[in-house]
Structure formats: structure tokens, C-alpha cells
Amino acid sequence: MVATTRFDLELTMDSGQTPTFTWMKIGSQHYKKIGGGHEIRLGENKELQPSKGFEKQSREMLRLDDDLQGIYKKISRGNKVLQSAVAEYSGLRLTKSDAWETTVCFLVSQNNNIARIKKIVSGLHGKTGIFSPLEILEADLTPLKLGYREEYLKKTAELICENGFSLPKISKLGLIDAREALMELPGVGPKVADCILLYGFGKTNAFPTDVWVKKAMQEYYGIKSEKQIQEFAESTWGENAGFAQQLLFLKARKEL
DNA sequence: CCCCAGGCACAGC
């Protein structure tokens, strides 16, 4: 496949993006889709080796058409924080997964830790992959101990199945309109919406702000309020804000 | 017992 320099599959797949919750680690550079059968690994020369029939999807998921070097160079110019982050995480790629899958993952993610999110999302898979909205409606989810998030998931599935709520339609909207539309879903606030926009729709101008990114923005840039954070990200990084966010998330979790 | 985790809904200003 594509010869990509400085591509770290493990770093990418374990970086808290959607694949962290929907792929199983087989080896450090070898992953398998939960309930799906697709596999992906990185060879000796950093060449991507997707299993048969997954070639095209893997390109999309790992966003291989991004000029990552160029983007990282651009967003770190004159920015010491991102310079150090890029130096440390140069093998990190942004990912793009299925919108529904991403919605499920980040509905579950709220006020929760990554290990438990993984466990729960894994339990939300059937033989063919993650539960469809209909399967969510019909399943008994109580053994998964979702807590108050179970109702969010059920009601979201219901809106999609019975009330014509359409994720594909929302994906066609601009950032602001799409964000507002997603927030009509129960359990979807600004942060979860931004994760769906970035990791599920591929809108790279989205800037999800969780507790870690919030810490990063305060510590590195002296910015506190949600509104200021969004404005800063938009004016500083624009269409590449999502890339900056992923770097800041990793940096904050390590340092702060 | 406490606090925290890739937050949100809701109430009260």
C-alpha cells in the first residue's frame, strides 16, 4: 500500500479516537475490528497492510490522503507547545470512522474513563459489528451497566429509527449547523457533538474540548472559558483545529 | 470516606 514515513499505528489506534473503542489490539502494530473481522497491521517498512476487502476503508479511516507533515508543520509554526507535541507524536494520525459508531462511543464516553468506555462499547457489538440503532432498541443493555447513559443511547436510537433523525444529512451541514443539530440528541452536548463532527464526519475544523484539552488550553495558553477556547482554535488553526486538538489531548494527558 | 473519568441536563441567577 502506501509508504508512509513516521506512521505509528499503535499511537494512532490507542489515542482515544473512535478506533480505540471499536478495534482490538492483537500486537503493537496489529489490530482487529471488533465483531467485524477486518484486520490492519503495519509492516517493517511502515507499509499499511489491511486485510482483504478493507483496503479502501482503511485509507479512509486513517486519512491517508492528508498531507500530515504539511499540516503539522503549519499548525506548529510559531507555536512551541505544538512544536513539542509534533516532535513527540509525529506518528499520530487523525482518524475518520463511521458516524453512528462514533456517536455510540462518545455517548458512552461522558464522565467515564477510557478503560471502561472500551469495555462497554465492546459489549455493544454483535456478530457484524457495533449494534445498529434498531439493535440498540431491541437489546437488553442492563448487563452493560451503562448507568444514566443507557437512556441516552436508547432514546438516540429511537430518534433515528422512528423519528427520521438522519446522521448522513447532518454530515452535509456546516460545522455550526451540524453541531446544533447533533445536540438535539439526548446526551449529546458540545463536547460529544464535536467528537462526532471530527471523528465521525471528518470535519477537521471541530475542536472537541474535554477535561484534558481544557487543562491544556488553560495551562499552555491561559484560556479558560469554552467560548474563548472555540474562538482561539478557530482563529489559530482553522480547518486544522482537530489535528491540534488531538496533539494537545495527548500532551495534556502525559504532562498535566 | 474521598476524588476522578474524553459531560450532560437542568435549575437558578
Next chain:
DNA sequence: GCTGTGCATGGG
């Protein structure tokens, strides 16, 4: 509009 509080669950 912004700010505080309760929330299921599990881990440290």
C-alpha cells in the same frame, strides 16, 4: 447568557 449541582458506575 453563564455558573453550579446531581448523576450511574468503577478505579485509585
